[in-house]
Amino acid sequence: AQKITQTQPGMFVQEKEAVTLDCTYDTSDPSYGLFWYKQPSSGEMIFLIYQGSYDQQNATEGRYSLNFQKARKSANLVISASQLGDSAMYFCAMIISGFQKLVFGTGTRLLVSP
Amino acid sequence: NAGVTQTPKFRVLKTGQSMTLLCAQDMNHEYMYWYRQDPGMGLRLIHYSVGEGTTAKGEVPDGYNVSRLKKQNFLLGLESAAPSQTSVYFCASSSATGNTIYFGEGSWLTVV
Numbered sequence: 001a002q003k004i005t006q007t008q009p010g011m012f013v014q015e016k017e018a019v020t021l022d023c024t025y026d027t028s029d030p031s032y033g034l035f036w037y038k039q040p041s042s043g044e045m046i047f048l049i050y051q052g053s054y055d056q057q058n059a060t061e062g063r064y065s066l067n068f069q070k071a072r073k074s075a076n077l078v079i080s081a082s083q084l085g086d087s088a089m090y091f092c093a094m095i096i097s098g099f100q101k102l103v104f105g106t107g108t109r110l111l112v113s114p
Numbered sequence: 115n116a117g118v119t120q121t122p123k124f125r126v127l128k129t130g131q132s133m134t135l136l137c138a139q140d141m142n143h144e145y146m147y148w149y150r151q152d153p154g155m156g157l158r159l160i161h162y163s164v165g166e167g168t169t170a171k172g173e174v175p176d177g178y179n180v181s182r183l184k185k186q187n188f189l190l191g192l193e194s195a196a197p198s199q200t201s202v203y204f205c206a207s208s209s210a211t212g213n214t215i216y217f218g219e220g221s222w223l224t225v226v
Contacts (some may be wrong), residue, residue: 008223031211035215037217043202043219043220044217044219045157045204045217045220046219047214047216047217050213050214052213077166084201091156091157095155095208095215101147101159101162101172102159102206102208102215103159104149104156104157104158105171106154106155106156107154107156
């Protein structure tokens with residue numbers, strides 16, 4: 001069965017520094033997608049970035065990049081130049097193309113300090 | 115996330131009462147999902163649908179029923195609410211390619 005693991009319950013970073021949030025996944029399906037979502041204290045789920053299993057290059061969206069290492073089954077999120085507004089919960093998720101089921105990790109809480 | 119709308123946003127129920135959460139999407143998405151979020155447990159899939167008239171169980175389906183009579187709507191029902199169903203419920207929808215998934219703003223449900 002597919003599974004997402006986020007081993008960092010909390011992370012601290014200073015403003016303007018880069019931070020990496022870890023995500024490992026487990027699936028036997030050759031076709032899958034990986035997502036990162038941000039959940040601020042207001043509660044909504046905000047899509048950040050997507051990586052398909054067949055994509056050759058790492059996905060990037062502004063200050064967000066996904067470090068995709070397929071052989072290690074890892075999909076770490078890198079946030080460059082952290083801002084105070086980046087303080088939030090971050091969830092890694094995986095979707096399997098066969099039945100389109102999106103499965104989430106337990107999340108990492110990021111705190112950005114001035 | 116203007117494309118996915120959940121109603122109601124807040125509700126307090128008494129144990130044993132029933133209610134329905136409505137999710138509506140205007141993006142013509144094939145797939146729709148209901149999740150619950152509890153502290154420290156991420157989002158867990160309750161039920162999902164891959165098309166109009168079809169539904170399937172997710173990780174935690176017990177105590178819930180769903181229906182997808184119209185492509186744009188996905189209803190989540192609690193027939194006899196229990197305190198263990200106190201949670202935040204999220205609806206989501208996605209295209210058939212699965213690389214764009216949008217969430218509603220969440221529905222806060224308390225069962226007393």
